[in-house]
Amino acid sequence: MIPNDIEITTDLIEAHGLKPDEYERILALIGRTPSFTELGIFSAMWNEHCSYKSSKKWLKTLPTEGPRVLQGPGENAGVVDIGDGETVVFKMESHNHPSYIEPYQGAATGVGGILRDVFTMGARPVAAMNALRFGAPEHSRTRHLVSGVVAGVGGYGNSFGVPTVGGEVEFHARYNGNCLVNAFAAGIAPADGIFLSKAEGVGLPVVYLGAKTGRDGVGGATMASAEFDDAIDEKRPTVQVGDPFTEKCLLEACLELMGSGAVVAIQDMGAAGLTCSAVEMGAKGNLGIDLDLDQVPVRETGMSAYEMMLSESQERMLMVLRPEKEAEAEAIFRKWGLDFAIVGVTTDTLRFIVRHQGDTVADLPIKELGDEAPEYDRPWIESPKRAVLAAEDVAEPADYADALMTLVGNANGASRRWVYEQYDTLVQGNSVVTPGGDAGIIRVGDKGKALAFSVDVCPRYVEADPFEGGKQAVAECWRNLTAVGAEPLAATDNLNFGNPEKPEIMGQLVGAIKGIGAACSALDMPIVSGNVSLYNETNGEAILPTPAMGGVGLIDDVDTRASLALANDGDILLVIGGHGTHLGQSTYLRDIVGSEVGAPPPVDLAAERRRGDFVRELIRARRVTSVHDISSGGLAVALAEMAMAGDRGCRVKVPAPAHAALFGEDQGRYVLAVSPAEVAAVTEDALDAGIELVEIGSVTGSDLTVEDILTISVAKLRESHETWFPDYMSGA
Amino acid sequence: MKSAVIVFPGSNRDHDIAHALKTVTGQDPVSVWHADTTLPDVDLVVLPGGFSYGDYLRSGAIAARAPIMRAVAEFAASGRLVLGVCNGFQMLTEAGLLPGALMRNEGLTFVCREVLLETVSTDSPFTRNFAKGDVWRCPIAHHDGNYFADADTLARLEDTGRVAFRYARDTNPNGSINDIAGILNEGGNVLGMMPHPENLVEALQGGTDGRRLFESIAGAFAAA
Numbered sequence: 024m025i026p027n028d029i030e031i032t033t034d035l036i037e038a039h040g041l042k043p044d045e046y047e048r049i050l051a052l053i054g055r056t057p058s059f060t061e062l063g064i065f066s067a068m069w070n071e072h073c074s075y076k077s078s079k080k081w082l083k084t085l086p087t088e089g090p091r092v093l094q095g096p097g098e099n100a101g102v103v104d105i106g107d108g109e110t111v112v113f114k115m116e117s118h119n120h121p122s123y124i125e126p127y128q129g130a131a132t133g134v135g136g137i138l139r140d141v142f143t144m145g146a147r148p149v150a151a152m153n154a155l156r157f158g159a160p161e162h163s164r165t166r167h168l169v170s171g172v173v174a175g176v177g178g179y180g181n182s183f184g185v186p187t188v189g190g191e192v193e194f195h196a197r198y199n200g201n202c203l204v205n206a207f208a209a210g211i212a213p214a215d216g217i218f219l220s221k222a223e224g225v226g227l228p229v230v231y232l233g234a235k236t237g238r239d240g241v242g243g244a245t246m247a248s249a250e251f252d253d254a255i256d257e258k259r260p261t262v263q264v265g266d267p268f269t270e271k272c273l274l275e276a277c278l279e280l281m282g283s284g285a286v287v288a289i290q291d292m293g294a295a296g297l298t299c300s301a302v303e304m305g306a307k308g309n310l311g312i313d314l315d316l317d318q319v320p321v322r323e324t325g326m327s328a329y330e331m332m333l334s335e336s337q338e339r340m341l342m343v344l345r346p347e348k349e350a351e352a353e354a355i356f357r358k359w360g361l362d363f364a365i366v367g368v369t370t371d372t373l374r375f376i377v378r379h380q381g382d383t384v385a386d387l388p389i390k391e392l393g394d395e396a397p398e399y400d401r402p403w404i405e406s407p408k409r410a411v412l413a414a415e416d417v418a419e420p421a422d423y424a425d426a427l428m429t430l431v432g433n434a435n436g437a438s439r440r441w442v443y444e445q446y447d448t449l450v451q452g453n454s455v456v457t458p459g460g461d462a463g464i465i466r467v468g469d470k471g472k473a474l475a476f477s478v479d480v481c482p483r484y485v486e487a488d489p490f491e492g493g494k495q496a497v498a499e500c501w502r503n504l505t506a507v508g509a510e511p512l513a514a515t516d517n518l519n520f521g522n523p524e525k526p527e528i529m530g531q532l533v534g535a536i537k538g539i540g541a542a543c544s545a546l547d548m549p550i551v552s553g554n555v556s557l558y559n560e561t562n563g564e565a566i567l568p569t570p571a572m573g574g575v576g577l578i579d580d581v582d583t584r585a586s587l588a589l590a591n592d593g594d595i596l597l598v599i600g601g602h603g604t605h606l607g608q609s610t611y612l613r614d615i616v617g618s619e620v621g622a623p624p625p626v627d628l629a630a631e632r633r634r635g636d637f638v639r640e641l642i643r644a645r646r647v648t649s650v651h652d653i654s655s656g657g658l659a660v661a662l663a664e665m666a667m668a669g670d671r672g673c674r675v676k677v678p679a680p681a682h683a684a685l686f687g688e689d690q691g692r693y694v695l696a697v698s699p700a701e702v703a704a705v706t707e708d709a710l711d712a713g714i715e716l717v718e719i720g721s722v723t724g725s726d727l728t729v730e731d732i733l734t735i736s737v738a739k740l741r742e743s744h745e746t747w748f749p750d751y752m753s754g755a
Numbered sequence: 756m757k758s759a760v761i762v763f764p765g766s767n768r769d770h771d772i773a774h775a776l777k778t779v780t781g782q783d784p785v786s787v788w789h790a791d792t793t794l795p796d797v798d799l800v801v802l803p804g805g806f807s808y809g810d811y812l813r814s815g816a817i818a819a820r821a822p823i824m825r826a827v828a829e830f831a832a833s834g835r836l837v838l839g840v841c842n843g844f845q846m847l848t849e850a851g852l853l854p855g856a857l858m859r860n861e862g863l864t865f866v867c868r869e870v871l872l873e874t875v876s877t878d879s880p881f882t883r884n885f886a887k888g889d890v891w892r893c894p895i896a897h898h899d900g901n902y903f904a905d906a907d908t909l910a911r912l913e914d915t916g917r918v919a920f921r922y923a924r925d926t927n928p929n930g931s932i933n934d935i936a937g938i939l940n941e942g943g944n945v946l947g948m949m950p951h952p953e954n955l956v957e958a959l960q961g962g963t964d965g966r967r968l969f970e971s972i973a974g975a976f977a978a979a
Contacts (some may be wrong), residue, residue, distance in 0.1 A: 174864065174865075177864075177865050178865070181806075181865055181867075181896070181898075182765070182767075182805075182806040182809065183767070184768070184805060257869075266809065267806070267809070268764070268765050268806060268808065268809025268810075268811065269809075271764070271767065271806075272764050272765070275764075287978065346825025359762060359764060443867075444864075444866055444867055445864050445865050445866050445867070446865075446867060447865070447896045448867055448896075449867060449896055449954045449960075450767055450768060450771065450804075450896065450954075451767075451771060452768075452770070452771040452774055452775070452953065452954050452960065454960070455959055466959060477931065501840070531878075544899050581959065632798045696850070715780055
């Protein structure tokens with residue numbers, strides 16, 4: 024065991040991820056050399072993962088308020104009013120670094136962490152999603168990571184009992200050295216039963232709840248704030264181990280306890296465990312906290328104060344309790360077989376004091392620890408603009424049918440069934456739309472209300488133009504919610520980037536945040552929670568900039584939702600937003616032509632809003648039979664997905680150049696299927712609303728036909744769509 | 756009809772099956788804690804789906820030794836109805852109330868999808884509303900659903916009409932022997948099944964095929 028009074032050397036400081044100027048700041052703050060435990064505490068609080076020191080300046084510019092927003096960023100999760108005295112509580116968080124080191128446990132604890140964030144607020148989790156990104160399929164590590172991450176996500180969520188209703192899985196060589204695992208969770212809480220982490224009242228007991236503390240995850244948050252190199256396997260001990268059974272018991276015990284009126288404040292122990300949770304509760308409430316580590320339930324003997332303060336053992340909570348409710352609270356936790364221990368007390372000293380075996384091992388100013396982490400205005404350079412690529416300069420495919428078969432059947436276009444069938448999508452019995460549609464839908468309560476969920480980002484667009492790409496991520500998320508008939512309420516963002524100390528990477532982050540902000544404002548979709556994951560680099564190569572957006576929408580009457588499945592022969596197919604023209608950065612360009620060049624499609628936010636509002640009204644008035652947004656792969660892929668989902672064909676006609684019309688990824692567009700009787704009225708209403716609408720054909724037969732261009736049977740499309748993933752995973 | 760759902764730490768489809776029973780019979784079941792030792796006066800006891808005690812030993816093995824299980828065994832011995840779904844089926848085999856075992860799925864992964872079930876035996880309170888050979892849709896969601904029994908046991912199950920449901924039309928998701936999805940005890944009053952009929956009882960869930968199982972049970976008491 025390393026003693027607490029070990030000499031603090033420059034090597035030790037560096038090993039804690041603290042820069043020399045940050046260490047100077049510590050010396051100035053406390054007026055003496057820190058103890059070993061104190062150094063660990065500073066490193067835990069001031070690393071990038073916990074302090075947002077590189078991104079804070081820019082995150083502050085995001086719109087975070089709206090008429091329905093009850094709690095924005097800064098708490099464990101955001102809270103949005105959904106009427107009838109109910110709220111939806113949600114957040115998305117990354118577990119990228121641990122998942123690359125140990126995919127099963129990394130992903131599992133990522134899911135566990137986000138579920139805990141949600142139920143810490145007093146909400147029962149009702150839906151989960153995940154956005155996963157892996158390296159090139161042919162890279163030696165990819166299959167192992169996919170297999171482990173998917174099993175880990177399922178292993179935790181299935182046992183805990185939350186349905187997974189949506190997500191994304193993508194492959195790209197730029198993730199070869201860093202996979203991304205972004206986990207989203209949403210819960211429902213009563214509007215008058217939201218719990219926060221801000222401690223109130225002096226002399227109140229600080230209670231430790233849940234699982235015991237072990238040595239797992241010591242230094243995890245610091246690990247997640249550094250780049251990787253070839254010695255990565257040495258970091259395996261920094262990954263925590265998940266126990267979904269304990270988490271399920273913790274959920275039930277916490278909700279029961281919250282109902283008893285015993286809870287003053289509550290904070291889950293996530294990154295930097297006991298340190299971060301205690302400091303946050305105290306700093307937010309302008310209170311000091313005294314901790315006695317001898318009272319902490321431990322899993323193993325001989326743990327040092329340093330290890331206990333930095334352990335990231337899972338399924339733990341810290342609470343400030345009303346003292347008169349102590350016996351009642353303890354009985355609830357004992358019933359669920361969980362630990363319950365008073366480990367500290369709130370004080371009026373504004374000091375964070377930690378005692379262990381008779382010694383005071385840390386005595387630090389709590390406000391400075393929590394609120395005065397270094398904040399950087401890192402230098403950044405704007406990403407160079409790329410030239411718009413004209414459709415005439417892009418080759419047409421040798422065979423259109425082959426091109427479409429490739430786009431629906433390759434690594435990024437194939438069905439994700441192999442993945443989502445490993446997730447329990449039905450538990451709780453409220454799943455209305457499970458993965459495979461534009462957005463997942465779950466029923467809420469018994470008044471016909473429902474919530475829709477979607478997670479989106481197109482990293483190649485963000486790389487080509489961070490501002491437009493940031494806008495597009497929000498717009499696509501908003502569009503997916505709209506396409507099922509939901510009113511988009513708010514979003515959570517998970518910003519995954521490389522090393523922010525490089526000006527070009529910082530430029531991507533700044534550009535993307537600006538784009539996200541612009542789109543969130545224009546579309547009235549405020550950001551209510553989120554997470555930033557930087558240093559996603561290995562041996563100096565960064566991931567594609569990946570700001571994933573998780574959106575939540577409200578459906579007042581679940582019977583008026585829309586599906587992408589073609590439903591009736593004879594329905595007329597309409598495209599809202601006009602024919603495709605833009606092939607720069609398209610999947611067609613990447614997967615058929617084999618190049619990733621040009622500017623991404625721009626997003627006209629005013630048009631996006633106008634068209635989306637129009638489509639949503641049509642759905643609510645039951646004037647459309649199917650709806651699908653046009654995204655990766657353009658109109659052709661959208662039609663193929665609609666045909667496969669409904670097991671019906673269609674016949675359409677598009678103008679030249681056909682490759683742009685079929686595969687162009689122009690934004691803000693939808694395909695609608697409308698009964699022949701309704702077409703004239705819908706067309707006229709679109710005209711009145713200033714919306715471009717073109718009729719392209721009708722639903723018919725069992726083939727997808729583009730006149731003079733291609734004919735493929737829906738069965739053949741499906742075969743191509745369903746084959747890639749299982750074949751790849753079985754090594755075929 | 757009065758029913759009780761046993762709640763184990765780690766149960767996660769207890770609310771689902773309570774909702775299905777309420778939807779079909781109009782009556783809320785009573786919730787009974789695993790640590791209790793007596794059952795209320797009910798007609799049906801349900802062991803729900805989930806991951807009791809985390810299923811960190813064999814699935815259902817620890818739950819089979821929970822305090823309440825002695826009362827469940829006595830309840831079953833008295834001829835009253837016990838239904839085990841998914842983790843509940845695993846508990847019934849672990850407790851010796853049904854023969855055989857549920858092994859890890861043949862594909863080794865958790866599987867959640869819709870399958871087709873064929874009703875094989877209609878000669879039980881659980882299946883009386885089905886016609887023999889009926890094929891119906893039902894969701895599954897499990898990691899350990901690969902049913903196995905030795906040849907003698909299997910022959911006895913098959914010969915005495917104790918196979919209640921079989922996976923139909925090549926939809927066996929887990930490698931179960933003889934495509935077995937659900938079995939009855941000798942008295943026909945204990946049913947264990949891996950699929951989740953409780954998740955398909957309303958149009959909003961995509962269909963109502965699962966209702967007939969609960970209607971059968973309710974009907975058995977209405978008729979009595």
